[in-house]
Amino acid sequence: MNIAVFHPGTQHSWQTALALQQLGQLAWYATSIFYQPDRFPYRLERLLPEPLASRLHHEFGRFSHPALDPALVRTAGLAEWAERLLARAGWRSLAKRIDRAGNRRFVAALASDIRSATPFSLWGYSGSARSTFELAQQYGRSCILDRTNGDFRIYNAMMAQVRERYAAWFLPSEERVPERIIEDDAQEYRLADTILVGSEFAATTIRSAERDPVIDARLRVLNYCYDEQLFAACPSPQPVDRTRPVRFLWMGLVIPRKGIQHVLEAIAMIPPSAAQLTIVGDMKLPRDIFARYRDRVTYLPTVPRSAVPAIMADHHVLLLPSHFEGAGITLYEGLAAGCALIQSDRCALAVTPQTGVQIGAPGTAAVHAAMMEAIEDRDRLDGWRAAAQASARAYSFANYRNNIRQLLTDIGI
Template sequence: MDVAVFHPGTQHSWQTATALQDLDRLAWYATSIFYQPDRFPYRLERYAPGALGERLHREFRRFQHPGLNPAKVRTAGWAEWAERIAKRLGQRRLAKRIDMWGNDRFVANLAAAVTSAERFALWGYSGSSRSTFELARQHGRTCILDRTNGDFRIYNRMMEPVRQDYGEWFLPAERPIPQEIIDSDAAEYRLARRILVGSPFARRTIEQAEDDPTIRDRTRVLNYCYDEPLFAHLPPPKPVGRDEPVKFLWVGLVIPRKGIQYVLEAIEKIPPSAAQLTIVGDLKLPRRVFARYSDRVRYIPTVSRADVPAIMADHHAFLLPSLFEGAGITLYEALASGCALIQSDRCAEAVTPETGLQIGQPSTESVHRAMMTMVEDRDRLNAWRAAAQGEARQYSFAHYRDNIAGELASLGL
């Protein structure tokens, strides 16, 4: 039986769809944004003058997936673009409302396909699958839930002491997850025949939160993959000299959940001659807080996916001391770029003793200690970097595709 993939945004859904396409098992892929240069609004990049045209192209190519057959892709709605514009304007609450409205519209557009006579299973993503799964189950369809984060009941529990200690680091919109969303997530669990998560940590949070043993039994870890063609051209990393600063990198949302507070406090304790820090991503911190550390940080706003490999390859070590993470594709990308890793045990288990350091309880002290290890021991740092690209092969697209095939076989699809 073929599988239809749907996601109102993107995340790694395009890789799931591509894997199913390679297995000749993709019914269709529904999403909000898919770059096709001959269609509107993507044609605008041709006619916009100078810098504006270049900026549009950089934005549009973030959603370029040449491996996918456009005939298998179904797009609908402007909500995703409206949400992104609202975020860029700093209107985060408005963006959240648009996101919820857009998700509802997206689900409504799927109804005709779900109720059709065509035979296929459904692969949906957490936070946007409940209504579609409810309809699908009424029509006897198998539902696969790709849970991209841990259980939010555990998230609220883990983040409460962080809010007490670092309250000023949180934007007003960064609140505990409301019960309505938690209840909807639990409904998705019940509707899914298989629940897939991107890390053992994410699975543990579901096991801790759920009393229903059948939900725990239906939950499996499916490691994600990184975009290999995007990183294939990168050369092996060069050794870091003893007389140059270690260049640390952060890529992703800049939020307390991911441990940015510990990284900024740690870099402040290290002389600029010994360490530099670059942050790439959407800044979700109060500006007054971030400003305290601006003299120690090179900040780059969100960039195109195509620009990420060069940025990563220009750095020596990658930081993800996250407090709560579903997986961590950026960890795989960092390995492919030749970066040593500093990560917590609350995300994908990408780091090994040969590629970097794993910290237990994230804190300023634990992050600082790990960073100083790399600053002071260049031989270990260079050995970790030399082994990184080889370790990245464990997270290849081929492995991901084959693991999906195994999951489908275990479900009898």
């Protein structure tokens, strides 16, 4: 049976859709952002003057997936773009309201297909699947829920402990997850026939929150993958210059949940002659907090996807000491670029003793110790980096596609 994939944003949904397309089982892929040069708003890049046109092209390029058949792709509305622009401008609360409204309109656009006589199953993503799954259940369609994070009840409990020490690091938009969202999540679990997560940590949080053998039986860990074509040109890592600082990299949202406070506190304890830190991503820290560490950091706002491999390949160690993660595709990307990893045990366990350090529970002392290990033992650091790209092959798109094939066989689709 064919499967329709839907996500009002992006996440890794395009990779899921592409895998199903290559397996001959993609009914259609519905998303809000998909680069099509001849359609609005993407054709604006040809109409606007430079340098605005180039900046727009770089932004649009983050959503270019040429391997996907455009005939199987559906887009609905501009709410996702409005949300992103508002968030970049600092209007995060309004961005979240726009996001919720856009998700509702997105779901409504799928209704006619779900009511049709065409047979297909649904593959939806957490936080946007409840209404669609409720309708699908009425029409006897099986539903796969791709849960891209752990359970937010466990998140609230864990982050309450972090806030006790790091309250000043949280923006108002990074508050507790509201009960209405948690209720929607719980209902998605009950509507789904299969629940997928990207790591054993995420699965554990759902089991701990639900304590329901029915939900437990639906849970499966499906490792995500990275974009191999994007990283294909990354060179093999060369030995680290013993006379220069080790280059550490943070890639992704800059938020306390992911442990940025530990990284900044740790870099402040290390001389500039020994370590450099680059942060790439959407900054969601109070300005006065980040200002304390600004002289130790090279900061780049969100960059087009095409720029990510070169940035990663120019660094030695990727850091993700996250307190709470669904998986962490950036870890797979770091390996593919030849980076060693320093990560917590609350992500997908991409790191091995051959490729870096797993610090266990995140904390500044643990992050600092791991960074110093890389700095003080350059031979070991070279070994980690030399093994990284081979380790990344476990997270290839081919493996992801094969795992989806096996999953569909196991669940009878």
